[in-house]
Amino acid sequence: MVNHLLPETLEEALEALARKQHLLFAGGTDLMVQKRAWAGLPRNFEHPVLFTSRIAKLNFIEKRSDHLAVGATCSLEMMLEYPDTPDLFKTIIGEMASPGIRNHATLAGNIANASPAGDTLVGLYLYDATIVLKSLRGERLVPIADFITGVRKIDLAQDEMITEIRIPHQDFTHIDYVKVGPRKADAISKIAFAGAAKTNDLTVSDIRAAFGAVFKTVLRSPATEAMLKGMRIADIKADLASICEAYARLLQPIDDQRSNKEYRKAVAINLLARFIKSL
Amino acid sequence: MAKIEFTLNGEVRQVDIDPTIRLLDYLREDLDLTGTKEGCGEGECGACSVLFDAEVANSCLVPMGNVAGHDIVTIEYFSRTERYRILEKAFLEQGAVQCGFCTPGMIIAAESLLRKKPKPSDAEIKIGLSGNLCRCTGYNMIIAAIRQAAKEGEGLW
Numbered sequence: 001m002v003n004h005l006l007p008e009t010l011e012e013a014l015e016a017l018a019r020k021q022h023l024l025f026a027g028g029t030d031l032m033v034q035k036r037a038w039a040g041l042p043r044n045f046e047h048p049v050l051f052t053s054r055i056a057k058l059n060f061i062e063k064r065s066d067h068l069a070v071g072a073t074c075s076l077e078m079m080l081e082y083p084d085t086p087d088l089f090k091t092i093i094g095e096m097a098s099p100g101i102r103n104h105a106t107l108a109g110n111i112a113n114a115s116p117a118g119d120t121l122v123g124l125y126l127y128d129a130t131i132v133l134k135s136l137r138g139e140r141l142v143p144i145a146d147f148i149t150g151v152r153k154i155d156l157a158q159d160e161m162i163t164e165i166r167i168p169h170q171d172f173t174h175i176d177y178v179k180v181g182p183r184k185a186d187a188i189s190k191i192a193f194a195g196a197a198k199t200n201d202l203t204v205s206d207i208r209a210a211f212g213a214v215f216k217t218v219l220r221s222p223a224t225e226a227m228l229k230g231m232r233i234a235d236i237k238a239d240l241a242s243i244c245e246a247y248a249r250l251l252q253p254i255d256d257q258r259s260n261k262e263y264r265k266a267v268a269i270n271l272l273a274r275f276i277k278s279l
Numbered sequence: 280m281a282k283i284e285f286t287l288n289g290e291v292r293q294v295d296i297d298p299t300i301r302l303l304d305y306l307r308e309d310l311d312l313t314g315t316k317e318g319c320g321e322g323e324c325g326a327c328s329v330l331f332d333a334e335v336a337n338s339c340l341v342p343m344g345n346v347a348g349h350d351i352v353t354i355e356y357f358s359r360t361e362r363y364r365i366l367e368k369a370f371l372e373q374g375a376v377q378c379g380f381c382t383p384g385m386i387i388a389a390e391s392l393l394r395k396k397p398k399p400s401d402a403e404i405k406i407g408l409s410g411n412l413c414r415c416t417g418y419n420m421i422i423a424a425i426r427q428a429a430k431e432g433e434g435l436w
Contacts, residue, residue: 004281004298006344025344032301032340033321040304042297043342049299051344077334098410099391100335101322104345185409186323 004049010057010134010163013050018136018159022050026073027104029097030113058163061085067130067166072108076120079107086167088175088194092123098185108162114148115188117213119179121148122194125210125218129167135160151216172196172206176275180267182258189213190259191267195275202232209275214253214268221250233279240276244269283347288356298344303327305343306353314354314383318412325411328384328391329353335391337410354383362390365432366424375424377415384411389425397436398429 005022007013016022023045025031035043052058052073060071063084070079079085080093080102096119097105110120111131123129124144131147133140136159147155156162176195181187192212198205207228211219224246228236236243253264281298284291287310296305306312306329318326320339327338330352357363366386369375376382385408392399392407399407404425405418413421429436 004344006281006283006298006347025342027340028342028345029322029337029340032342036320039301039317039320040308041300043299043301045299049342049344051298051342051347053345054347094406097322098325098337099407100325100328100337100388100410101340103331103334103336104341 002048004051006051006054008054008056010055013052013055013161014134014136014159016050017161021047021158023047024052024112024161025049026052026106026109027075027101028109029101029105030109030115052161067168070107070165070167072162072164073106075103076105076107076110077102086123086127086170088123088126088177088196089120089167091177092119092179092194095179095184096120101186107165111144111147111165112154112156112162114150114152114154114217116151116216116218117189117192118218119189119192119212121218122177122192122210122212124165124167125220126194126196126208127167127170129165131162132164132166133157133160134163141166145217145220148217170196171198173199174275174279176271176278178271178274188258191253191264191271193268193271193275195272197279199233199279202234204228204231204233204236204279207236207279209247209272211247211251211268211272213259214251214264216252219250221247236276236279240273243276244273247272281344281347283343285346285348286350288352294343296343298347299342301339302329302341302343302346302351303338306338312353312355314358316380316383318380318384322410323412324381325384325388325408326381328387328411330357330387330391333391333394335388335410354387357387357390362393362432362435365435366390366428369424369428369431370421373420373424373427375416375420381411381413381415385413385421389428392425393429393432393436397433399425401426 058071058073129144174197180191194210197207253261316326318324322337329338
């Protein structure tokens with residue numbers, strides 16, 4: 001008999017993880033579909049399930065001095081309604097799934113799912129979010145770009161769990177987000193783009209671009225961003241073609257049931273160009 | 280198996296059940312509460328909507344493990360309320376029901392929306408219904424029905 005667990009404290013959960021491999025389960029809005037079974041039958045998970053929903057300590061969202069902290073069981077709807085959630089995340093979550101799903105789905109789950117099309121991921125990459133992992137051995141803080149290592153692959157040891165996500169405060173002057181999907185609600189992205197910049201008068205002091213669903217993970221180019229920092233806005237716009245080319249070389253979209261490579265690459269680059277022109 | 284205690288339609292229940300079983304299956308198969316429908320089984324259609332702590336949830340995506348300690352209301356119990364009667368009248372008068380398969384889910388989504396926003400704009404109604412598919416009406420009559428219910432039921436939500 002499989003022994004699924006519903007711990008009420010973090011300590012209890014971490015002890016169970018240290019003993020044995022479990023499948024960490026928060027809202028379950030993706031896992032229940034991935035492991036779909038016939039009506040009336042239990043889902044076929046490969047490991048005993050550890051439900052995190054009863055761990056009250058993880059159900060929080062809190063603005064701190066230099067970041068927004070989102071607990072691992074905080075629902076996306078709670079994040080959407082929280083006054084200090086950055087506008088970019090409100091936009092992303094507002095276009096994500098549907099109210100019924102958002103009431104259960106979590107940011108931690110979207111991260112752990114590590115889909116290249118994960119909606120919140122472009123925002124988390126753009127903001128340089130940090131993932132807080134806990135185990136009986138201690139705590140690790142891992143940047144989102146290091147935590148997600150590939151398609152559905154994450155840097156999480158058997159005895160660790162995500163306890164919170166930290167989204168640093170940013171003072172961007174420009175923010176852009178576009179999700180291209182087949183339907184407004186309940187859609188998986190064909191392409192997602194998020195751009196942010198900080199400009200003063202004529203120059204750009206910070207500029208970032210994150211692409212979803214066109215690479216094995218969300219893609220940012222630190223080298224290109226570093227090159228653009230400090231440049232005059234007019235010069236960046238004059239250089240638009242070569243910037244687009246630099247990004248086009250990095251994107252590696254795939255053909256699948258949702259879209260194809262050519263369309264994904266063309267639209268992703270068009271969205272980048274649109275963002276740069278808007279500066 | 281796990282012991283799960285929760286409230287369903289106003290009654291406290293304790294069940295010993297595999298916690299990965301869907302709430303939808305528990306309602307339909309174990310309790311014969313078949314007002315909650317299974318449409319797509321993957322969260323895209325909203326036919327399986329129930330109230331989870333008074334807010335809309337897709338019961339096809341909620342395992343019994345996540346029901347522990349919470350309050351679930353299905354269309355059967357909600358249909359005893361005055362708010363339901365207002366919604367029912369509005370749905371009938373606006374022609375918002377054709378085949379009827381999506382209707383329990385639509386009513387649950389409408390209740391969840393009106394509790395949060397008793398005077399919703401059309402845009403807010405559309406967001407509130409964005410997780411519920413209807414293949415008959417084209418939605419306009421459902422939106423009109425919710426607009427009518429908000430007006431006629433003023434003060435109830």
